[in-house]
Amino acid sequence: MSPALPCAAPGLLASVATLAEMDTAIAGGADIVDLKDPAQGALGAWETAALAAAVARWRALPPGGPLLSATIGDHPPEPAALATAAARVAASGVPLVKIGFALTPANGPEALAPCLSALAPLARTHRLIAVLFADLKPDLAMVPAFASAGFAGVMLDTADKAAGPLRAHLDDRTLAAFVASAHMRGLMSGLAGALTLADTAPLAALGPDYLGFRGALCAEGRTGALDPARLAALRAALQAQAAA
Numbered sequence: 001m002s003p004a005l006p007c008a009a010p011g012l013l014a015s016v017a018t019l020a021e022m023d024t025a026i027a028g029g030a031d032i033v034d035l036k037d038p039a040q041g042a043l044g045a046w047e048t049a050a051l052a053a054a055v056a057r058w059r060a061l062p063p064g065g066p067l068l069s070a071t072i073g074d075h076p077p078e079p080a081a082l083a084t085a086a087a088r089v090a091a092s093g094v095p096l097v098k099i100g101f102a103l104t105p106a107n108g109p110e111a112l113a114p115c116l117s118a119l120a121p122l123a124r125t126h127r128l129i130a131v132l133f134a135d136l137k138p139d140l141a142m143v144p145a146f147a148s149a150g151f152a153g154v155m156l157d158t159a160d161k162a163a164g165p166l167r168a169h170l171d172d173r174t175l176a177a178f179v180a181s182a183h184m185r186g187l188m189s190g191l192a193g194a195l196t197l198a199d200t201a202p203l204a205a206l207g208p209d210y211l212g213f214r215g216a217l218c219a220e221g222r223t224g225a226l227d228p229a230r231l232a233a234l235r236a237a238l239q240a241q242a243a244a
């Protein structure tokens with residue numbers, strides 16, 4: 001079974017661009033604080049010094065606080081590129097490292113195998129989360145390969161934030177199958193991709209461990225500032241799912 005987050009409804013992953021936003025996300029009850037620079041792309045990465053500062057701040061929190069994740073940047077599905085970027089982020093001490101695999105029907109399993117081989121040493125020492133992009137139409141039958149490679153979790157997101165939200169690319173039945181496939185293999189599962197408040201109930205019903213948000217947290221688009229009121233509304237919506 002999945003190393004699920006400590007709540008019945010999905011946890012709330014909040015992507016943050018700065019240390020100040022990290023504090024806001026913690027105060028607002030995020031279950032996973034996700035260090036990501038949205039101005040640098042779908043999985044834009046933080047600089048090394050800022051990552052170190054965030055990890056130090058997270059380690060100083062009292063017990064029972066959120067998990068911490070970080071993205072490694074947008075890279076092609078090439079072994080050296082992914083392994084180098086993932087190693088840099090993992091070296092910061094961040095407990096969850098999110099690695100995007102820009103896989104399409106055309107470059108699926110053939111591209112994935114060498115990437116997973118290159119990441120295997122890191123997967124033995126760190127908790128890696130594979131991110132697949134719904135708008136690239138990846139073959140979701142690849143989920144078991146991440147479990148075999150020692151990953152801790154898989155999530156779906158979108159690469160092109162102008163191309164519509166997650167559920168415009170994959171229907172709920174497919175998303176449910178993705179979540180179930182992850183859980184059958186002991187992988188944490190996450191769903192994201194331009195999600196809004198209206199997505200929380202239908203996606204919570206599919207049983208993922210967490211839902212991820214950036215754009216919905218910002219009043220002026222995902223590269224704008226994180227708005228505590230928007231975070232509070234999403235937090236309340238997920239809590240309502242837990243109570244339902």
Ligand SMILES: O=C[C@H](O)COP(=O)(O)O
Pocket residue numbers: 013015034036157158161192193194195212213214215216222
């Ligand atoms: O990991 C989650 C992402 O930050 C989601 O970003 P988004 O809501 O802008 O698509």
